[in-house]
Amino acid sequence: MSEEKRKDAVQVTVEFSGGLEMLFEHQRKLQISMAKKGEEVPNVAELVSHLCNDVMKDSRKDLFVLDGTVRPGILVLINDADWELEGEDQYELQEGDNILFVSTLHGG
Amino acid sequence: MPPTPCALCKTNRALIVRPKDHSKLCKACFIQVFETEIHHTITANKLFHRGEKIAMGASGGKDSTVLASVLKTLNERHDYGVELILLSIDEGIKGYRDDSLETVKRNAQQYKMPLTILGYDELYGWTMDQVVEQVGKKGNCTYCGVFRRQALDRGAARLGVKHVVTGHNADDIAETVLMNLLRGDLPRLSRTTSIVTSTPSAASSDPKSHTNIKRSKPLKYAYEKEIVLYAHHKSLDYFSTECIYSPEAFRGSARALIKNLERVRPSAILDVVRSGEDMAKLVPGSDDSCGGNCANGAPAAEEEEGGCGSSNGRTAGGEMANMEQQLAQNELATENGLEVEITAGAISGQSHSSGTTPLRNREKKTKNKSEAVASRKPPKQVMGKCSRCGYLSSQEVCKACVLLEGLNKNRPKNAIQVGYEAQDTDNADSMATATSRLRNVQIQAD
Numbered sequence: 001m002s003e004e005k006r007k008d009a010v011q012v013t014v015e016f017s018g019g020l021e022m023l024f025e026h027q028r029k030l031q032i033s034m035a036k037k038g039e040e041v042p043n044v045a046e047l048v049s050h051l052c053n054d055v056m057k058d059s060r061k062d063l064f065v066l067d068g069t070v071r072p073g074i075l076v077l078i079n080d081a082d083w084e085l086e087g088e089d090q091y092e093l094q095e096g097d098n099i100l101f102v103s104t105l106h107g108g
Numbered sequence: 109m110p111p112t113p114c115a116l117c118k119t120n121r122a123l124i125v126r127p128k129d130h131s132k133l134c135k136a137c138f139i140q141v142f143e144t145e146i147h148h149t150i151t152a153n154k155l156f157h158r159g160e161k162i163a164m165g166a167s168g169g170k171d172s173t174v175l176a177s178v179l180k181t182l183n184e185r186h187d188y189g190v191e192l193i194l195l196s197i198d199e200g201i202k203g204y205r206d207d208s209l210e211t212v213k214r215n216a217q218q219y220k221m222p223l224t225i226l227g228y229d230e231l232y233g234w235t236m237d238q239v240v241e242q243v244g245k246k247g248n249c250t251y252c253g254v255f256r257r258q259a260l261d262r263g264a265a266r267l268g269v270k271h272v273v274t275g276h277n278a279d280d281i282a283e284t285v286l287m288n289l290l291r292g293d294l295p296r297l298s299r300t301t302s303i304v305t306s307t308p309s310a311a312s313s314d315p316k317s318h319t320n321i322k323r324s325k326p327l328k329y330a331y332e333k334e335i336v337l338y339a340h341h342k343s344l345d346y347f348s349t350e351c352i353y354s355p356e357a358f359r360g361s362a363r364a365l366i367k368n369l370e371r372v373r374p375s376a377i378l379d380v381v382r383s384g385e386d387m388a389k390l391v392p393g394s395d396d397s398c399g400g401n402c403a404n405g406a407p408a409a410e411e412e413e414g415g416c417g418s419s420n421g422r423t424a425g426g427e428m429a430n431m432e433q434q435l436a437q438n439e440l441a442t443e444n445g446l447e448v449e450i451t452a453g454a455i456s457g458q459s460h461s462s463g464t465t466p467l468r469n470r471e472k473k474t475k476n477k478s479e480a481v482a483s484r485k486p487p488k489q490v491m492g493k494c495s496r497c498g499y500l501s502s503q504e505v506c507k508a509c510v511l512l513e514g515l516n517k518n519r520p521k522n523a524i525q526v527g528y529e530a531q532d533t534d535n536a537d538s539m540a541t542a543t544s545r546l547r548n549v550q551i552q553a554d
């Protein structure tokens with residue numbers, strides 16, 4: 001993609017597991033490029049709304065985002081750490097970050 | 109943010125925030141602590157005996173995969189001396205179990221454990237696809253759920269195994285506790301919250317009988333979040349799915365409530381589990397106590413509690429206080445025009461869980477009322493055995509046998525299905541109706 005390695009964007013790896021991948025056409029891993037707005041670095045909240053509004057094709061948006069944030073029961077790991085340790089959705093994305101969304105809501 | 113160091117080893121970077129106490133742990137310490145807590149659950153409750161053969165219910169999902177991994181680890185680390193086998197149930201829905209059974213087969217190889225897969229056709233004479241063919245898509249979840257409840261016990265009996273462990277976690281238990289509370293079904297709390305359940309001791313002497321299978325839940329105090337994180341950090345191979353038949357709406361709501369509570373107050377999940385355990389002790393007919401109802405020897409209790417009526421002599425001060433609360437609550441319930449057909453047991457449960465002070469001056473009047481209420485429709489809460497198959501049941505014939513009879517008679521619809529549909533109603537206005545209808549078709553369930 002032409003978006004790659006742009007100076008005005010942050011490229012991160014997004015992963016879905018625990019059944020969440022089913023809401024994203026069974027994709028487990030995506031490369032996402034988030035544009036910077038001037039000096040402002042995009043955060044996880046913006047990544048989540050981008051995923052929900054622009055990437056997710058499944059109409060059941062509330063299974064991923066509920067009341068403006070990631071649905072309770074979905075774990076978010078930022079570079080393998082609980083997002084609680086990183087400032088939750090206010091965490092500012094850095095080039096090469098790995099953001100993993102794991103559903104605990106799906107059965108087996 | 110600078111990396112947070114692990115609260116235990118103080119060296120590695122913390123990756124996990126534990127929901128129960130907010131402690132921040134590194135990967136290695138988290139795995140160690142998680143396994144150790146399950147070891148404590150097993151030893152404190154004396155779940156296993158040396159030489160015992162134990163079947164683990166295996167679906168390929170996160171809970172049963174983590175259960176198998178942890179039990180294998182602990183059995184080796186602490187030398188429990190138990191023999192662990194995997195038991196999977198195939199509902200017989202074409203394509204549905206293919207991936208999950210493949211996962212279980214890989215697990216069996218990874219953990220070097222023997223695996224048995226038993227189908228509904230072998231256990232009941234019907235695959236789910238055949239059931240759907242007969243009864244249609246609507247209502248078939250009823251059959252699947254009822255059959256599933258007994259399937260592991262029936263399967264274990266076939267294998268000559270007396271002990272089945274399942275992957276029920278703290279979130280599952282909390283969810284079921286809430287559902288029972290919201291339905292006013294306190295009598296079922298005991299079985300829900302017990303870490304070990306077994307069918308009545310007067311079990312058949314037939315070694316192949318599934319009436320004396322012990323069931324236990326070693327992950328009962330483990331958060332679902334930690335189970336998922338354990339699977340993630342140990343790179344366990346598990347399978348996730350959406351049930352192809354939509355989950356029961358009421359259970360879904362209870363689940364959402366639990367997850368919302370967890371976000372606000374993570375300890376809430378274990379608190380609900382503990383509250384459920386405490387309330388279960390107070391419910392008549394539970395393993396732990398006859399509860400306030402029996403102690404008083406009220407007519408309703410005598411009729412419905414079987415042997416419990418003879419326990420008058422055991423009345424303790426605390427039980428009397430409970431009884432007074434219950435009576436007060438009965439009147440309140442009647443005055444407020446609440447569902448009058450709620451069982452006496454359910455009402456007593458409400459009073460135990462509410463923190464209200466006993467209203468002494470109303471005792472006499474309310475007692476009469478409670479008798480009137482109770483005698484109108486005798487509550488049914490005795491857990492006996494199904495006269496056909498011997499499975500634990502509150503009815504003469506268990507749900508599975510009723511459903512099977514219907515299937516075998518080519519009768520596609522029956523009353524039970526209607527009851528289940530009522531159960532799915534989320535509309536608050538129809539809850540009372542649904543509750544009273546449900547009472548007649550009490551599904552004995554976990």
Ligand SMILES: [Zn+2]
Binds near residue numbers: 114120133137
């Ligand atoms: Zn550590």
Ligand SMILES: [Zn+2]
Binds near residue numbers: 494495498499507508
């Ligand atoms: Zn039966």
